[in-house]
Amino acid sequence: MNRKQPIDQHQTSHPEVWVDQHGDYLFRYALLRLQNAELAQDLVQDTFLAALRARHSFTGQSSERTWLVGILKHKIIDYLRRSWRECPVDEIDSSLNSIEEFFDKTGHLRDISHGWTADPGTILEQREFQGILERCLAELPFRTATAFSLREMDGLPAEEICKILGISSGNLHVLLYRARTHLRHCLEIHWFVKIRKD
Amino acid sequence: MTCKEVTRLISESLDRELPFYQRLSLHAHFHLCIFCKRYARQLLFIRETLRSLSQRIEDPVFSLPPLSEEARESMKRRIREQVLPPDQGNLEQ
Incomplete structure (x- = not known):
């Protein structure tokens, strides 16, 4: 045999x-x-x-x-x-601050941040940063997270993502803008503000 | 343009090429507003960090967990169940 x-x-x-x-x-x-x-x-x-x-x-x-x-x-x-x-469409906004909340009435960013001086490669080696990044990513609701990970982790072009998900490019831009603004704010307040104080 | 409009354009510029006049007005705004300039750099930072993370998932410095022993065994069992019948068939030919 x-x-x-x-x-x-x-x-x-x-x-x-x-x-x-x-x-x-x-x-x-x-x-x-x-x-x-x-x-x-x-x-x-x-x-x-x-x-x-x-x-x-x-x-x-x-x-x-x-x-x-x-x-x-x-x-x-x-x-x-x-x-x-x-996934019901209204899930889009449910668990995330709306974009409006990141800006004041005159359209200025509320959390006026300092520069981020870290290096993307080495910062990832810090356990605490990994944990915070994970938490910030986990806060994104399904549609926002999906569009974002196809774009930023898989690096797929926008047109391809629109085709996969059956959405317009305007729709995709809103989701990505929301994901990035949220993530930027989340990393700023949970990580960068703190390391600046130390 | 307000910072809100500018940040929206910055994000869009990461996904498609903006028309010339929009790129121009972004850069004009950056000269006046350090915060939007930082926002742009921070989005690039996020992009690089995530790409790097997705390329280094095996790196032991990352806290991504391995498969549990249980899951591993159950996968092997399922594979074994599938492999045996057709392979026996092949051998009898």
Whole structure:
């Protein structure tokens, strides 16, 4: 029985090994974008099963990991597209300060910040900053967070995001503006103000 | 333009190329208003930080958790269930 090898032997490693080799990576990839461990786990599971079915079409042109991440990406986008349609539109504003609140009557920023002198690469290595960034991201409601992560984490062009989510570019700009203004304010008051005082 | 309008344009400029006259009025505003200039830099900072985070998810300095042992086992079990029947089929051919 052992003499006959499966035809895909030199293309992918044994599927069970995928879990140890790529499981954590895929899980973190999904977790970062979805902020929900259970959901991230389900999508990774689905990714492995889909990969298993498609394993004979793996050409070996990219690495096994890149191939698996590609499948997971599709799963995440499918999920976001579906939830986006099911999500009531008025959720958009519910849990976030409206843009108006960041400005005074004359249209000036209320939190007049100082410059941020940190370096994006090294600041991430500080545990406390990571925690604050995570918290600030988690405060974004679903639609805002979705548009924002497709743009800033995946780096997708605006037109592509509009197509995926079925929204106008005006709509997307509002969501991104809201996400950025909120995040900027959140990082300013929870991190940058504090380190300036120390 | 008020800072509110300017910040909206700054954000938009990260997603599409603004027409020339809008870019010009942004820069004119930056000369007068250090806060909007900072806002623009801060949005770039946020962008760089998130891109860097998404590229370094395996870096041990990050607190992103690994899969739980339980999830790992259950994934392997599901894979094993799927792998066995078709592979046996292949071998019998």
